[in-house]
Amino acid sequence: MNRPDLIRFPLLALAGLAAMPLSAQTPPPAVAPTMAPPTVQPIPAPPPPVPIPALSPAQEAWANGWLQTGAAQGLMARQRASAPLKGEALVNALLDRAKALGTGRVDSADFLEVWALRPAAIDPRPALAKAVSEDKLPAWASTLTPPWAGYETLRKGLAKYEAIRDRGGWPTLTASSAPDVVRARIALEDPAVTREEKLVDVIQRAQRRYGLEPTGQLGARTLEALNVGVDDRIAAIMANMERWRWMPRSLPVNRVQVNIAAAVLTVFEGDQPVTSMRAVTGSPTNQTPMLSSSIHSIVVNPPWNVPMSIANRELFPKGRAALARQGYKIIKTPEGGERIVQPAGPNSALGRLKFDFNNPFAVYLHDTPSRGKFSSYDRLASHGCIRLEKPVALAERMVAADPSLNGQIQTLIDAGKTQRVSLPSQVAVYLLYWTAFAGNNGTVSFRADPYGWDKLLAQKIEASSRRADPTAIASNSIASKD
Structure with missing residues (x-):
């Protein structure tokens, strides 16, 4: 039960050998003159990268069009039209996009320490070379995204929220907002809303989608959830799509999953x-x-062997007598310190x-x-x-x-x-850590972002795209907002 933010991993350092005065060195043992010097085996050179054939004009046209779908996959908040790429620049863009879809846009070196779910590395060159030579680029592209329904339903949900954004978003509600305004606001996200449905039922369904107690009333927490901006909802969807890209392409059929959020x-x-x-x-x-x-x-x-972080912060300050009354035991450690155990x-x-x-x-x-x-x-x-x-x-x-x-x-x-x-x-x-998940109709359920990871990850996705992807927009993005 350690606090993850207090964990510190050991660092391994390689120390060089310092030069010593000759008088301080121990003479080396005598070596028989017949002893051959050790044989140094050369390190084999890595195999050359798989060559990728030149793309035909038709393939180039298709590839440039496909590269304009990055925003639809949550790899950037907005897409801009870019000049068509050719030759090596186009091939590099295809390889970069393949890696982004297969293992995530954000490099694992840029993960937080507690994002300990690491995607497996992939080399997209062989498959791309084969697709070009067999003229099967669309089929190749269709294999790159995660094979999970959770990803595909979020992709559909993303398109829905981008359309809402492009139409101007939604109004801010208050406790005194007119019923028709409340109903219309919720209907933007929930296609099941009808004019005949009782407003209390409409609100309850929205509350369940947000993980709130379904009171049917416009309380403070319900208003807060309804007034989250559409850009922030898009950021949450982008972040969760990225986490799907970190998942392995196959999962054990028998498993336990915990949604932290x-x-x-x-x-x-x-x-x-x-x-x-x-x-x-x-x-x-x-x-x-x-x-x-x-x-x-x-x-x-x-x-319970109480972690020292918890013992020092919460238990030792209570005093020994109070700990004894509560059944804790204070144990001496081999190093001369003390730790707390709850039997x-x-x-x-x-x-x-x-x-x-x-x-x-x-x-x-x-x-x-x-x-x-x-x-x-x-x-x-x-x-x-x-x-x-x-x-x-x-x-x-x-x-x-x-x-x-x-x-x-x-x-x-x-x-x-x-x-x-x-x-x-x-x-x-x-x-x-799933804070956004969607049904087959594109209706997205959200949970609060208690750790603040969604917006941070969306910003990292956007920044990584701007660095690596020539089709990414450089301004007016989620990453540029406070």
């Missing part, structure tokens, strides 16, 4: 969602990282179950004795780990294939013993 965990079996539950994810000051890993074991009745039990911050997976942030899924947050619509409140609404049910699914463990999780908990249970097979886990 929505604080929801979903279990997939056979590549289909089979169950979901509410979660509590990291607060804005204790961000849950994006990452992928595999759950390898479950700790039953886990103690296993019903009041442990980790509850009765902890789901372990390897990651550099020391985050994990776990139970909690504090259940009140699960009934709230504001569930970003942890120190970075993910608290689960139904941990026992999740554990039972994960061990069901082991006859000795199937149906036994609660029995193990009731025994009160701390023990680690290895899973019959590891379960892939993805911690993701």
Whole structure:
């Protein structure tokens, strides 16, 4: 449960050997004159890049037209008409666009540390060379975007919001706005709105799309969501499309996915969602990282070894007597310091179950004795780990294939013993940050951007496009706005 923003990775430095005075050096051992010097194996040169045939005039025309679709893929906020490219400049632009669509516009070197989901590297040259030689450029281009429905529905949603922007956006609402104005505003995003529908139902549907409590009233939070500017909504869609580009082209059919922004965990079996539950994810000051890993074991009745960041900030200031009354133990460390441990039990911050997976942030899924947050619509409140609404049910699914463990999780908990249970097979886990997702009709649901990652990522996309893409517009973009 470490705070990700306090994690510091070790830095490896290579130190050169300093010159020493000859008098201080130990003489080298005598070497037999017959000993041959070591053979130095030359490092093989990398293979030459795959040559790409010259494009025909028809191929050049198609390629230049295709390069003008970058804004439609969320690679820039707006598109400008550029002079047709030819020869090497055109080939380089095609290769750059292929990499941007395949692994993201933003280079992973420019990621935040907590954006630990890294796309696999690709070399688009061989496929492009083959497409040119076989005159199949459109078919080649169709394979570049992520194969996920989540990406394609966002692409359709992006076109819808760009059209709204180009028509002038939407009006700002107030608590006293006329019902017809409110209905018309919501209808810009929701095609299901009709004049006959009760306004309370229209507002409730909008509130559900924004992840708000569906009261049917124009409260402060509902007005805030409705008054987010269309440019910011486009930025959110762009950011989420970029995150889809970071995802692998195939996912394990059995996996656990956590939407950090929505604080929801979903279990997939056979590549289909089979169950979901509410979660509590990291607060804005204790961000849950994006990452992928595999759950390898479950700790039953886990103690909590309190991270020093939390101990120093929140627990040690309470004083030893108060910590003792609350059941904490202060343990001496081998280095002469102290750390805090909360023993296993019903009041442990980790509850009765902890789901372990390897990651550099020391985050994990776990139970909690504090259940009140699960009934709230504001569930970003942890120190970075993910608290689960139904941990026992999740554990039972994960061990069901082991006859000795199937149906036994609660029995193990009731025994009160701390023990680690290895899973019959590891379960892939993805911690993701989805703040925009769309249905097949292009209606986009949004969540708040609690970590401020959407606008930052949209700015990085825009800046990267301006540096690398000759078809990107250099001004009047999201990146140039405050």
